[in-house]
Amino acid sequence: MASNKTLVPQAKQALEQFKMEAANEVGVTLNQKGYNGDLTSRQAGSIGGQMVKKMIQSYENGLAGQNQNQ
Numbered sequence: 226m227a228s229n230k231t232l233v234p235q236a237k238q239a240l241e242q243f244k245m246e247a248a249n250e251v252g253v254t255l256n257q258k259g260y261n262g263d264l265t266s267r268q269a270g271s272i273g274g275q276m277v278k279k280m281i282q283s284y285e286n287g288l289a290g291q292n293q294n295q
Contacts, residue, residue, distance in 0.1 A: 247275040248275075253268045253272055
C-alpha cells in the first residue's frame with residue numbers, strides 16, 4: 226500500500242522547503258497552503274524529477290567526499 230507519510234516526522238518542514246525550491250527551479254508555482262491538486266501531471270512530475278535529481282547529486286557528492294578521505 227502506497228503511503229505519503231514522512232518517514233522521519235522531524236524532517237517534514239525541511240522536505241516542504243525542498244519541494245518549494247525544486248518547484249521554483251523548474252518554474253512551477255506551488256500553493257503555500259499545501260493544496261496543489263490543480264497541477265498537471267507534467268508539472269508534478271517535473272517537481273518530483275528535480276527533487277530526485279538533487280537527492281542523487283547530494284548522495285554522489287557525499288560519496289566523492291568519502292573517497293577523498295580514504
